[in-house]
Amino acid sequence: MANIQDLGIAGIRGGIDSGAFTAVEVAETFIDRVSAAKPLNAFLVETPDHALTAAKAADEAKAKGETLGKMAGVPIGMKDLFCTEGVPTTAASGILEGFVPQYESTVSANLFKNGAGMLGKLNLDQFAMGSSNETSAFGNVISPWRRNDGGNTDITPGGSSGGSAAAVAGRIAPAATGTDTGGSIRQPAAFAGITGFKPTYGRCSRWGTIAFASSLDQAGSMAHDTRDCAIMLEAMAGFDVKDSTSLDLPVPDWEAALNSDLKGKRIGIPKEYRVDNMPSEIDALWQQGIAWMKDAGATIVDVSLPHTKYALPAYYIIAPAEASSNLARYDGVRYGKRDLPDGAGLQDMYAATREAGFGDEVKRRIMIGTYVLSAGYYDAYYTQAQKVRTLISQDFDKAWEQCDLLLTPTAPSAAFGLGEKSDDPLAMYLNDVFTVPSSLAGLPAMSVPAGLDGQGLPLGLQVIGKALDEQNVFNAGLALEERAGFVAKPEQWW
Numbered sequence: 001m002a003n004i005q006d007l008g009i010a011g012i013r014g015g016i017d018s019g020a021f022t023a024v025e026v027a028e029t030f031i032d033r034v035s036a037a038k039p040l041n042a043f044l045v046e047t048p049d050h051a052l053t054a055a056k057a058a059d060e061a062k063a064k065g066e067t068l069g070k071m072a073g074v075p076i077g078m079k080d081l082f083c084t085e086g087v088p089t090t091a092a093s094g095i096l097e098g099f100v101p102q103y104e105s106t107v108s109a110n111l112f113k114n115g116a117g118m119l120g121k122l123n124l125d126q127f128a129m130g131s132s133n134e135t136s137a138f139g140n141v142i143s144p145w146r147r148n149d150g151g152n153t154d155i156t157p158g159g160s161s162g163g164s165a166a167a168v169a170g171r172i173a174p175a176a177t178g179t180d181t182g183g184s185i186r187q188p189a190a191f192a193g194i195t196g197f198k199p200t201y202g203r204c205s206r207w208g209t210i211a212f213a214s215s216l217d218q219a220g221s222m223a224h225d226t227r228d229c230a231i232m233l234e235a236m237a238g239f240d241v242k243d244s245t246s247l248d249l250p251v252p253d254w255e256a257a258l259n260s261d262l263k264g265k266r267i268g269i270p271k272e273y274r275v276d277n278m279p280s281e282i283d284a285l286w287q288q289g290i291a292w293m294k295d296a297g298a299t300i301v302d303v304s305l306p307h308t309k310y311a312l313p314a315y316y317i318i319a320p321a322e323a324s325s326n327l328a329r330y331d332g333v334r335y336g337k338r339d340l341p342d343g344a345g346l347q348d349m350y351a352a353t354r355e356a357g358f359g360d361e362v363k364r365r366i367m368i369g370t371y372v373l374s375a376g377y378y379d380a381y382y383t384q385a386q387k388v389r390t391l392i393s394q395d396f397d398k399a400w401e402q403c404d405l406l407l408t409p410t411a412p413s414a415a416f417g418l419g420e421k422s423d424d425p426l427a428m429y430l431n432d433v434f435t436v437p438s439s440l441a442g443l444p445a446m447s448v449p450a451g452l453d454g455q456g457l458p459l460g461l462q463v464i465g466k467a468l469d470e471q472n473v474f475n476a477g478l479a480l481e482e483r484a485g486f487v488a489k490p491e492q493w494w
């Protein structure tokens with residue numbers, strides 16, 4: 001049997017079921033992995049007791065012959081954007097240093113109700129703003145992957161769910177939560193050679209998830225494979241009266257309906273996703289993906305999403321606009337940090353706290369967002385961006401007349417070295433070129449690890465589906481996964 005550390009959710013479930021090992025053994029294995037992985041800086045807080053308590057409960061339930069939850073005995077990593085009761089939660093920002101939530105986010109509560117334990121809180125880009133995990137106030141996450149050039153350049157795990165991606169890729173956690181506003185589950189999954197799934201907007205409650213851009217933010221699963229992502233998403237999703245945007249629909253049994261036979265499915269290939277300067281290896285992988293889809297029985301159709309080129313500019317207006325409003329609440333009065341200079345008044349306290357607490361990227365977005373929402377510029381930027389957003393959604397609606405799913409690369413490059421793009425925000429924003437359009441349209445999408453580039457770094461393929469059609473996205477992901485046979489994993493150097 002495989003080492004426990006190499007197992008994912010289904011593997012752990014199988015082993016506990018058959019008695020090959022106990023949930024406590026699983027928890028202990030991963031707790032040791034977490035404490036040995038400090039050089040990667042993936043965890044901001046470790047919560048071994050939480051993982052052990054959940055594991056003991058799973059073992060006891062099994063001994064009594066009770067039915068186990070979907071995530072019973074699975075110790076997961078929790079992106080530090082989810083509020084966890086009694087456990088420090090910072091969104092990787094200095095402004096929330098010292099904040100300990102009095103309540104549990106709905107997503108984490110759902111996972112715990114389904115038997116999951118928590119290994120700790122995972123590092124991320126500050127307030128989920130970034131694509132490389134370099135905007136965290138608590139240091140970069142270093143990917144477990146290395147280039148195969150014999151050097152030891154530190155590589156980004158992607159972002160913003162960089163800690164989640166690094167932890168799963170490094171076999172430090174069998175699965176982790178992520179959130180995706182413009183690509184933050186899919187791009188890090190692609191960079192780290194794991195699977196990441198963002199559901200339809202509204203499938204997961206946003207209650208207790210620290211808000212970045214509320215009309216875009218969605219939680220999702222990050223794991224070793226499609227099946228694990230399906231199991232975990234079932235455990236996370238569901239209607240919640242506390243989030244008016246959560247969908248009042250039953251959560252389908254995606255795992256039970258997994259089927260990689262794509263006969264009768266039409267896969268659209270959007271021509272606008274062939275961007276300038278994309279490495280030829282990514283284009284080659286995309287062609288390979290098309291061949292795999294055909295092999296699985298699908299037919300391929302060329303489609304056009306004509307407004308794709310406006311997606312990034314629209315996103316980088318809408319997301320900062322919403323962020324500037326959401327982040328107004330961090331003022332030194334209610335949460336975390338307070339900077340109260342001697343003799344200062346209330347306004348000075350707000351200013352000093354925000355100046356000291358927010359990082360540069362967060363400040364940049366607050367300024368852009370405030371600007372595009374200001375009276376003189378609202379129509380020129382914000383209203384315009386909202387119109388573009390509608391056109392982008394309509395592009396997808398038209399494409400669905402011709403096809404059932406879309407296949408694209410996940411990101412326009414493999415993971416880059418830490419520091420290689422951090423002084424060029426525009427180059428950084430380009431990372432999201434393939435993930436942002438489906439976020440603006442609220443559609444389900446996933447990244448499947450599909451190959452390695454010439455430097456030995458992972459590349460991902462993205463499947464995008466119709467709203468609420470997670471099942472077909474999972475199925476196409478599984479078809480790719482079976483054909484890609486991606487088994488590469490980073491060598492342990494830490």
Ligand code: GLN
Nearest residue numbers: 128129130181182183184
């Ligand atoms: N990289 C994108 C950004 O910086 C997306 C982030 C996300 O999805 N949270 O906004």
